[in-house]
Amino acid sequence: MKKSASIWDHLENYKVSIILAVVGIILIGLGLMLPRINFNNPKPAYIPVSENKSDGKELKVDVAGAVFKPAVYSLEENTRVADAISAAGGFTDKADKVWIAKNLNLAQPLSDGVKIYVPTVGEVGNISNKADEVLGEDSNKVNINTASTSELDTLPNIGPVRAEKIINNRPYSSLEDLKSKNVLGPSTFEKIKDLISVF
Structure with missing residues (x-):
């Protein structure tokens, strides 16, 4: 019992570090996804420019x-x-x-x-x-x-x-x-x- 309690105590000491690591992984994942999201958005932005060519x-x-x-x-x-x-x-x-x-x-x-x-x-x-x-x-x-x-x-x-x-x-x-x-x-x-x- 003492052994298991000491493991939880040990993890308790690194609780903040573990949370920061998980948040960091999530942020890195979002950082990799954002360029793909932005890459697809400019296409509609150019539609008015092509419409102006008929003027x-x-x-x-x-x-x-x-x-x-x-x-x-x-x-x-x-x-x-x-x-x-x-x-x-x-x-x-x-x-x-x-x-x-x-x-x-x-x-x-x-x-x-x-x-x-x-x-x-x-x-x-x-x-x-x-x-x-x-x-x-x-x-x-x-x-x-x-x-x-x-x-x-x-x-x-x-x-x-x-x-x-x-x-x-x-x-x-x-x-x-x-x-x-x-x-x-x-x-x-x-x-x-x-x-x-x-x-």
Whole structure:
């Protein structure tokens, strides 16, 4: 009995040292685990940085007429007509659905500075021929504000070089801008004026 009592007495003397050793082992274990925990955390922290990369270019698009919230909108690059209409709250009940179905290409990619005008029912029939041209009444015309290089290249006397010049001088509020901005000469303009539109 004395022997066992002396062992417990002996351990009692080293009680503090034993506790410190156990705590030390636990702290060392935590120290080894912490770098692994921190290693996995930075990944979410970089998500906002990658999101900012899409902010490189934005388009200003004027949406007017029979939409709920007509205004100039800042939209991301590669936006289409349908996105701009959606940003403006969609078509109102007064929008001319027949005109929209025939003339408004919702899948058309947009360029900076373009205007989308949605007429109300009966409005198209009451406007002048010049206004009809601006509204894009003839869907076969090439829109010089949104057409690609290859689409512009289909026009007479417009090769890739002139097509790029047309694109680089956008936007156009009227066909005459092609002459006033010195994009095309009078003779070339006369050859294509009946084949193009601005909206």
